[in-house]
Amino acid sequence: MCDNNSCGSARPNMKPVYPKADKYPEFAKLVDEEKSQVDRRVFTDEEVYQAELKQIFARAWLFLAHDSQIPNPGDFIRTSMGEDDIIVVRQRDKSVGAFINSCPHRGNRVCHVDSGKKSRGFICNYHGWSFGIDGGLRGTDGGVYDKDETFEKSEIGLPPVAQVQSYKGLIFGAFDPEAPSLEEFLGDFTFYLDIMLDNDQGGTEFIGGAIKSEISCNWKFPAENFVGDILHASWTHQSGAQAILGGGVDLGKRYDELAFQASIYGHGIESNLDKVGNTRTLGYPDLVDYVFDLSEKAKDRLGEVRARAIGAVSSSNVFPNFSFLPGQNTFRVWHPRGPDKIELVVWTIVNKNAPDHIKEQYRKGVMMTFSPGGVFEMDDGENWEYSTKVNEGYMTRQQPLHYALGVGTLDEERDLPGIVHKGSKNEANQRLFYSRWAEFMKYDNWDDLQNSKVTLPQNKKQQWSD
Amino acid sequence: MTILDIAVPFSNFSDYADALTERLLTQRLFAEARILDKEGYEEWLADFIDEKIQYWMPDMETRRRDDVRGTFCYGEAAYFDDSIKELTIRVKRYNEPSAWADNPATRHVHLISNIEVFNTEIANHYAVCSVFENIRNRNMADQDVIHGRREDIWKLENGVFKLVIRRIFIVQNVLLSKNLNTFL
Ligand code: FES
Ligand SMILES: [Fe+2]
Numbered sequence: 001m002c003d004n005n006s007c008g009s010a011r012p013n014m015k016p017v018y019p020k021a022d023k024y025p026e027f028a029k030l031v032d033e034e035k036s037q038v039d040r041r042v043f044t045d046e047e048v049y050q051a052e053l054k055q056i057f058a059r060a061w062l063f064l065a066h067d068s069q070i071p072n073p074g075d076f077i078r079t080s081m082g083e084d085d086i087i088v089v090r091q092r093d094k095s096v097g098a099f100i101n102s103c104p105h106r107g108n109r110v111c112h113v114d115s116g117k118k119s120r121g122f123i124c125n126y127h128g129w130s131f132g133i134d135g136g137l138r139g140t141d142g143g144v145y146d147k148d149e150t151f152e153k154s155e156i157g158l159p160p161v162a163q164v165q166s167y168k169g170l171i172f173g174a175f176d177p178e179a180p181s182l183e184e185f186l187g188d189f190t191f192y193l194d195i196m197l198d199n200d201q202g203g204t205e206f207i208g209g210a211i212k213s214e215i216s217c218n219w220k221f222p223a224e225n226f227v228g229d230i231l232h233a234s235w236t237h238q239s240g241a242q243a244i245l246g247g248g249v250d251l252g253k254r255y256d257e258l259a260f261q262a263s264i265y266g267h268g269i270e271s272n273l274d275k276v277g278n279t280r281t282l283g284y285p286d287l288v289d290y291v292f293d294l295s296e297k298a299k300d301r302l303g304e305v306r307a308r309a310i311g312a313v314s315s316s317n318v319f320p321n322f323s324f325l326p327g328q329n330t331f332r333v334w335h336p337r338g339p340d341k342i343e344l345v346v347w348t349i350v351n352k353n354a355p356d357h358i359k360e361q362y363r364k365g366v367m368m369t370f371s372p373g374g375v376f377e378m379d380d381g382e383n384w385e386y387s388t389k390v391n392e393g394y395m396t397r398q399q400p401l402h403y404a405l406g407v408g409t410l411d412e413e414r415d416l417p418g419i420v421h422k423g424s425k426n427e428a429n430q431r432l433f434y435s436r437w438a439e440f441m442k443y444d445n446w447d448d449l450q451n452s453k454v455t456l457p458q459n460k461k462q463q464w465s466d
Numbered sequence: 467m468t469i470l471d472i473a474v475p476f477s478n479f480s481d482y483a484d485a486l487t488e489r490l491l492t493q494r495l496f497a498e499a500r501i502l503d504k505e506g507y508e509e510w511l512a513d514f515i516d517e518k519i520q521y522w523m524p525d526m527e528t529r530r531r532d533d534v535r536g537t538f539c540y541g542e543a544a545y546f547d548d549s550i551k552e553l554t555i556r557v558k559r560y561n562e563p564s565a566w567a568d569n570p571a572t573r574h575v576h577l578i579s580n581i582e583v584f585n586t587e588i589a590n591h592y593a594v595c596s597v598f599e600n601i602r603n604r605n606m607a608d609q610d611v612i613h614g615r616r617e618d619i620w621k622l623e624n625g626v627f628k629l630v631i632r633r634i635f636i637v638q639n640v641l642l643s644k645n646l647n648t649f650l
Contacts (some may be wrong), residue, residue, distance in 0.1 A: 018574070026502070038597050079568070104551050113527075113528050113529050113530050113533070114527045114528045114529065114639070115527065116529070116530060116533060117533070117535070122566075143530070200523065207540065207542065207543065208541070208542035208543065209525045209527060209542035209543030210543055211522075211525050211545065211641070212525075212527065212639065212640040212641065213640065213641040213642075213644065214640055214641065214642065214643065214644070215644040216640050231549075235564075236566065238564040239559045239561065239562035239563075239564045239565035240559055242558070242559070242562050242564075243555050243556070243558035243559035243562065244555055283551075283555060284468075285550075293617065343640060346543075347543070348543070360541075363541075363543075363547075364547060364552065367544060367545065367546065367547060367552075368548075368552055368556070369557060371545060371644065372545060372641050372643065372644070372645045373545050373546055373556070373646035373647075374644040375555060375556060375559040377564075377645065378559075378567045378645040378646070379565065379566045379567050381567070381644035381645050382566055382567040382644065382645070385608075385644055404561075428522075
């Protein structure tokens with residue numbers, strides 16, 4: 001480094017670094033809103049992928065944990081934000097901190113386990129620097145720095161995720177100190193999140209543990225699938241539906257009247273409002289009864305429409321990569337691991353006040369359907385892998401992809417928040433997901449992002465309390 | 467009857483079964499593997515699986531040695547926690563021509579080894595430990611390999627050994643495969 005006496009006279013600046021976003025107008029153009037088509041480079045190109053990590057995953061609010069996973073001070077879980085390894089830990093004042101899981105000395109990973117209870121802190125295996133649950137440096141092995149005046153302990157720590165906030169039990173983090181509040185980021189999409197998070201007094205919890213698996217696909221294929229692709233269900237999942245229900249996927253008798261897609265800032269949900277279609281696929285009659293009763297009771301809390309959505313044939317994705325299925329009660333994150341790989345983490349959510357046997361049936365039901373050995377999920381992975389892999393062909397990846405189902409089905413009448421389209425068999429939400437993606441590529445500031453012409457619903461200011 | 471409690475993994479067995487029983491159960495495990503390799507799932511259910519089967523494969527967590535919770539726990543996330551009802555549904559899916567993850571067919575090998583057979587406190591119930599390597603290959607070059615250990619209870623009834631308990635402990639934390647389109 002240097003070989004004279006001035007060396008080391010300036011101290012390291014150990015303040016956490018939160019880089020500013022950039023603008024990638026060329027990448028934004030890969031989404032052609034006019035023609036409802038998407039350029040395959042969004043799934044394959046390494047530069048596009050690196051831009052995603054910077055523009056999307058280093059800025060957007062990303063799901064970290066459910067409150068129930070870390071109830072007590074010192075309880076922690078490890079997760080990812082994009083490709084960054086993150087520790088999420090409950091603080092003594094009951095707030096939640098999230099930190100980059102990398103020692104500021106040589107960068108070694110500090111925490112190697114999936115989760116822990118009542119931890120007092122984290123000690124790096126390399127040279128023994130230790131950190132409190134607030135991320136701050138507590139000491140070093142043997143106290144070797146204690147008499148060193150240049151060692152500014154107070155400035156050193158695990159780099160914190162700039163913002164951590166929660167919504168009805170779900171904890172999110174954002175690296176960007178400038179990001180608007182979580183509620184602003186979600187916008188009126190909270191109306192739809194409440195279908196799962198607030199259909200019963202007492203709130204929700206995650207069942208312990210998580211199933212993790214690797215799929216060799218681009219992260220956007222599963223995200224766009226959950227944001228609004230019920231189209232695939234009757235074909236891809238014919239085998240699973242046949243095995244469990246003895247028939248095809250049923251979209252409900254009142255499909256034409258009730259089914260819809262809604263999108264807000266790229267977050268999306270599609271539902272047939274058929275009450276129990278998704279729950280039925282878990283294969284336990286008791287669960288169907290439970291959801292019928294719940295739906296009846298939930299009318300007071302949620303109103304007629306959302307009460308019908310609790311167990312309905314439906315799916316949802318919170319931009320960018322946090323998905324869930326009402327009725328089947330699986331929540332999951334598709335962590336990017338390169339343009340052609342993801343790590344999928346799957347949890348089961350239940351109402352805290354649900355009887356034990358109901359919780360147990362949800363746990364088993366998710367295992368039967370939406371886990372690696374599940375009769376539905378098995379056939380999804382195969383599709384997403386080949387949708388990704390086939391683009392290794394140079395000529396193949398020059399060919400456009402078609403996203404035009406339901407163009408012209410905008411529903412301006414429907415009394416629901418968001419950009420609403422008629423019918424759930426539609427690709428409207430997927431188009432809006434990619435529009436949001438393009439906005440993150442195009443804009444370097446939140447003012448533009450939150451006032452976008454395309455993904456911001458015009459009815460933003462309306463109130464949706466039933 | 468702790469040996470029939472799915473939630474309690476084997477502790478130390480020392481009472482080895484006699485040579486004939488060991489031979490018969492070893493043959494049984496190999497025959498089972500051969501049936502699974504050829505995707506004979508209905509045959510597997512009918513000939514090898516007891517009506518009271520408890521078939522459990524927990525999620526293996528990475529936790530510190532001093533974490534009292536251990537690395538897996540019955541009642542938490544799992545890949546399988548099946549009774550005959552759930553196994554039957556899974557088998558039904560395999561029989562559908564539109565089970566796309568299995569059409570074209572997957573090529574399977576189940577390698578079974580380290581077999582140990584013990585008597586238990588219940589007559590005609592044998593504890594069998596084994597390890598497996600499961601290889602699945604599909605299409606051109608898709609290959610998934612899983613290793614793990616199994617703890618079985620096999621019950622001898624009317625001259626036939628049937629599986630009543632199977633615990634499957636794989637060595638992976640993140641399943642390094644897109645799916646689990648097999649039984650282990
Ligand atoms: S890298 Fe962590 S103490 Fe040196
Ligand atoms: Fe699917």
